[in-house]
Amino acid sequence: MAYGENKIVRVIKGRRPKIVVIGGGTGLPVILNALKEQNAEITAIVTVADDGGSSGAIRNYINVVPPGDIRNVLVSLSDIPQAEKEIFQYRFNSSDNFFAGHAIGNLIIAALNExxxxxxxxxxALSKMMHVDGRIFPASNEPLTLNAEFVDGTIQAGETEITSKDKRIKRVWVTDSDSDQTPEAVLPVLAAIMQADAVVLGPGSLFTSILPNLMIPNLGQAVRETKAEVIYICNIMTQQGETDHFTAADHVRVINEHLGGHYIDTALVNGAQIDMSKFNPADYDAYLEPVTMDFKGLREQDCRVITSDFIDQHSGLVFHDGKKVADEILNLAFEAYSRRKQES
Structure with a gap:
């Protein structure tokens, strides 16, 4: 059987809908995998400002762009057998002193980078080896450092250090970790954004997975200039140290403030009830409360709102239902394509 031969085919006048997804973290692969099943032409632009866990350790040892988010995206878009994906994702246990905590895929990415x-x-190169259906672009070719200013005026560098402060963040920006040069996205990243039918932000940590990409000056400018529908997938739950007590409008407002205008066209916001009784209290440090809707605040930012049951709740945690979200993204992509054709 050829890779991908059972996929549903959805086309826009003879071509697949062009969807660019920008972000990082654990929520991104869920959406990418669902879009892949819908046969979208996917470009994933992945954050390179992570400095925690295996990614951070590898970055410190060999000064490579942190590979963790890239590894997860590769697996989500790959058509290789599941057994091979599991090998790529395997993480050595703590008894292996030299390799402790490292995922095999992270080491392979670091080796190929060298x-x-x-x-x-x-x-x-790895995308070809893994039969990836789509394109995966690091947001920058160089490792970046995330910087934050808190509302109390203090400044901190480094994703891990920023979130550990547990203080309200006012703004973030990125710097090249190895030089004083302005961070840049490579031309294929910019071209993908400009040619897209829909540009999707999220889901993911607002200040540490989504905004680091948009703070790369030429990437942010491409998002401001694209004719694509710019969609924000709002997080289902607030996140300690980043979005405590944020409403959906607060999330959109922060992105717009960083971009310097009202650039989010549509927000996808969960409207279903969350069963908080399923949560283990030990998880409350990561998932504090459901993100609440604020229609008035969203309308004030010229943002269309699509609210629905977007959740898949199991194992005591809450995740986005990839298929439901992907359906909405594709509908918006078709609308944007039709609108562009009428205007041209």
Whole structure:
């Protein structure tokens, strides 16, 4: 059987809908996998400002763009057998002192980065090896450092250090970890955004997975200039140290403030009831409360709102239902394509 031969085919006048998804974290692969099943033409633009866990340790040792989010996206878009994906995702246990905590895929990405000379070419090579259906682009070819200013005026560098402060963040920006040069996205990243039918932000940590990408100056400018529908997938739950007590409008407002205008066209916001009794109290440090709707606040930002039951709740945690979200994204992509054709 050929890879992907059972996929549903959805086309826009003879071509697949072009969807660019920008972000990082554990929620991103859920959406990508659902869009892949809908046969969208996917470009995933992945954050490179992570400095925690295995990614952070590898980055410190060999000064490579952190590979963790890239690894998860590769697996979500790959058509290789599940057994091979599990090998790529395998993480050594704590008894293996030298490899403790490292995922095999992270080591492979780091090795290819060294062989190819940069992370962009490394990911393209690995995408071919893993039969990836779509394109995966690191947001930058260089490792970036996330910086934050808190509402009390203090400043902190480093994703892990920022979130550990447990203080309200006012703004974030990124710097090149190795030089004083302005961070840049490579041309294929910019071209993908400009040619897309829909540009999707999230789901993911607002300040540490979504905004670091948009703070790369030329990438943020592309999002401001694209004719695509710019969609924000609002997080289902608030996140300690980042979005405590945020409403959906607060999330959109922060993105718009960082972009310098009203650039979010549509927000997808969960409207279903969350059964908080399923939560283990030990998880409350990561998932504090459901994100509440604020229609008035969203309308004030010229943002269309689509609210529905977007959740898949199991195992005491809450996740986005990938298929439901992907259906809405594709509908918006078709609308944007039709609108562009009428205007041209």
């Amino acid at each position: 062989m190819r000379g940069n992370i962009f070419d490394a990911v393209q």
